[in-house]
Amino acid sequence: MxxxxxxxxxxxxxxxxxxxxxxxxxxxxxxxxxxxxxxxxxxxxxxxxxxxxxxxxxxxxxxxxxxxxxxxxxxxxxxxxxxxxxxxxxxxxxxxxxxxxxxxxxxxxxxxxxxSTNVVASSEVIIENSIAVLPFLDMSPNKDQEYLSDGIAEEILNRLCKFKELKVMAMTSSFSFKNKNEDIRTIGKILNASLILEGSVRKNEDTIMISVRLTNTENGNILLSESYSDDIHNIFGLQSNISIDIAKKIDAKLSLNGNKLLNRKKINPMAYETYLKGRSQFINGPLNMNEGEIFRAKNYFESAVQQDTTFVEAYAYLALTYYNLADWALDRDEKSKIKIALDSAEILAKRALFLDSLSSGAHLAMGSFYFHQYNWLEAEKAKRKAVELNPGGTEEKFILASFLGQFGQVDEALRLDEEALKLDPLDVNSKIKYARDLYRARQYDKGIEQCNLILKEEPNSIGALQFQYLCYSGKKQFQEAGKTWAKILELKGENKFAEIYKTFEYKTAIKKALLYINDSISLGVIHPIEMSMFYAELEDKDKTFKYLNLAYENRLPQISYLSQHQFDFIRDDPSYLDLYKKAGFKAYYENKR
Incomplete structure (x- = not known):
């Protein structure tokens, strides 16, 4: 005391x-x-x-x-x-x-x-059994095989995604460390990955050697350091063996359904190299409106299937490429080209599924086929099958989330987005997809917040501005919506339209812009869904239905936008209910019960 x-x-x-x-x-x-x-x-x-x-x-x-x-x-x-x-x-x-x-x-x-932090940054805890695959080094004498070394790293990453218990960081985030002299532990902390896989590739005529090293990011211990070599015709079998060895080093309990990695099908090495060049160009969806990339990807995939007529992945991605061409890369007045693209996509998707019913890419392609047929129920089944076959794939998760978000299953859509974002925390396009689904879930404040975070990274991101604009419109904050739309138009180089939205009140600006469009621009170039949404903002029923029906008559898949907020004012109208039934929505929801 x-x-x-x-x-x-x-x-x-x-x-x-x-x-x-x-x-x-x-x-x-x-x-x-x-x-x-x-x-x-x-x-x-x-x-x-x-x-x-x-x-x-x-x-x-x-x-x-x-x-x-x-x-x-x-x-x-x-x-x-x-x-x-x-x-x-x-x-x-x-x-x-x-x-x-x-x-x-x-x-x-x-x-x-x-x-206010992005959902990706909410966790700084290293995820157990999580792995990031860094781009492999090109060890060729002329250093001209980079696409091959990158492609092999991506293919090993894709095979690791098939282990349900393994969390695989997406390629876009992992590959952001390319040519950067970052410490392994630092990369692990940034990606929340407990393991890092590095590697190198050396090709000598028809022989390929792949060296890999698996490191624990928390203690720096090397779990696997091995070199593998084989005939390049057996590259898929070699990649499967590497993936299985890696999985065994991580955890003996990691499981595969049906030993899907054990397919040792031989492949034409030229077809494989050409396919990898196509994948380096491929972008699935219109978040990045670079039409040149989609045409280059198409050319590579076409060459790959010509070089090897049994190459499943090449068929699947060529099908997806053709759907992208039809949906957003071709002008609406190029009807004959659009029809050819859609017909080609259908044949290619079915061919891919016939060759390998366990290919997630084939099911993604079939999902797009059913989507364009307005067979929403089968489209959902195909997209779910793709996720089931490749449970660690972020691309599959985002594609399914996009579908579910449009069809009212918003909680599951956002959960899938958040799972994918944890595996791809550094990719801006992934963050935009999450903002898209927040908008579709009508969580407008969160959507605006997410877009603001993206715009801090990329101030001129048209994708982020697009969904920020839609969220403002959903909140009926029309002044902010008009300013955001004006910035989008400026970034697209459409300065005349941008000036209209800067000068006039939002709805007045829409009216003036529509007058200019109708007087000066071929309606074949303007997308009917875009026109219907503008007229819906003005609550002009006749014109809204005119363009919605035009979209239906041309079997445009964007008819799925009917769930968006702009069309709330016509939901009880008999014409809307008729379109809702004709486009297959009524049958879809009845069969979902």
Whole structure:
């Protein structure tokens, strides 16, 4: 008891509390500053260690010395009945109160930041059994086989995705570290991956050698370091063997359904190389409106199937490419070309499924086929099958989520998006897809917030601006919607239309823009769904139905946009109900029950 009283007399307890509170505030502020300047993690760890080591020194100092009006004095030299604590107590009380107020303010700031953080960044915990496959090094003498080394890394990544218990980081995020001299542990922390796979590829005539190294990102231990070689005709079998070896090193319990990786089908090496060049160009969907990429991808995939008529993946991706051509790369007035593209896509999708019913790519292609036939139920089944066959694939998850978001199954759609984003945290297009499905779920505030996060990374992202615009429109914040649409038009080079939206109120601007379109531009070039949405914003029933029916008559898959908010004002109209039935929506929902 006497010892405790002495601690109070010497202010040891209060000075210790003051030290802890001030140290905590200092560390919080320092951490925020270090994060802004992207300082390495060892800096903050070193500061924390030094402050922790300083605590016992401070306690000793508090016991041995007191602050008096005459300066520092040893406590033992101050009379016990001298009142030495009053002034010190007052100063310490003020210091602790101020520090606590700062601490509360910092807590609120951090809380606000955490709310506005992208779903991807919400977890800094390394995911168990998670692996990132880095781009493999090109070890060819002329360094001209980069597409091959990248493609082999991607194919091994795709095979690892088939293990249900393994979380595989998507290629777009993993490959963002290409040609960057980043430490393995740093990459692991950024991607939340517990394992990193590196490799190199050397091709010598018809022989290929693949060297791989699997590293634990937390302790730096190398789990696998091996070289594999085989005839390049057996490249798929070689990649499967590597993937199985990797899975065994990670966890003996990792399972495959039906040993899907054991297909050792021989392949034409020229077809494989050509296919890889096509995959480097392929983009599934209109988030990046670069038409040149889709045409180049088409040429490569066509060459691949000519070189090997049993190459399933080439058929599947050529089918998807043709659907992309028909949906957004060809002008609407090129009807004969669109028909050829759709007919070709159907033949190719069915051919891919016939060759391999366990190919997720073949089922994605068939999903697009059914989607264009307005057979929504079979489209959903095919897309779900693709996810089942490739449970770790982000592309499959996003495609299924897009479908579900349009057909009212928004909770599952967003869950799939969030799963995919955890595996692809650095890809901007993936974040845009999540914003798209937030819009479709009518979570407009979250959609706007997500778009703002994307625009901090890429201020001129048309995809992010597009869904930000739609979210503003859904909230009926028409002034913001008009400004955002004007920026989109500027980025597209349509300055005349952009000026209209800058000058006039939103709905007035739509009217003036529509007058210009009708007077000056071929209706074959303008997409009927876009026209119907503009007229829906004006609540012009006749024109809205005119273009919706035009979309239906031309069997445009974008008829699925009927669930969007613009068409709320006509949902009880008999013409809408008739279109809803003709386009297969009524049958779809009845069969879903």
């Amino acid at each position: 006497k010892f405790f009283e002495e601690l109070k007399r010497r202010n040891v307890i209060k000075e210790t509390i003051a030290y802890i509170v001030v140290a905590w505030v200092f560390l919080q502020v320092t951490t925020m500053v270090l994060t802004i300047f992207e300082a390495p993690s060892w800096v903050s760890k070193t500061l924390t260690f030094l402050i922790a080591m300083g605590l016992p020194v401070w306690i000793f100092f508090s016991w041995a010395y007191q602050v008096t009006p005459e300066g520092f004095k040893k406590t033992e030299k101050i009379s016990e009945d001298q009142v030495i604590t009053a002034a010190s107590n007052k100063r310490l009380d003020i210091l602790i109160v101020i520090s606590l107020m700062v601490a509360i303010a910092i807590s609120f700031i951090n809380k606000g930041d955490s709310k």
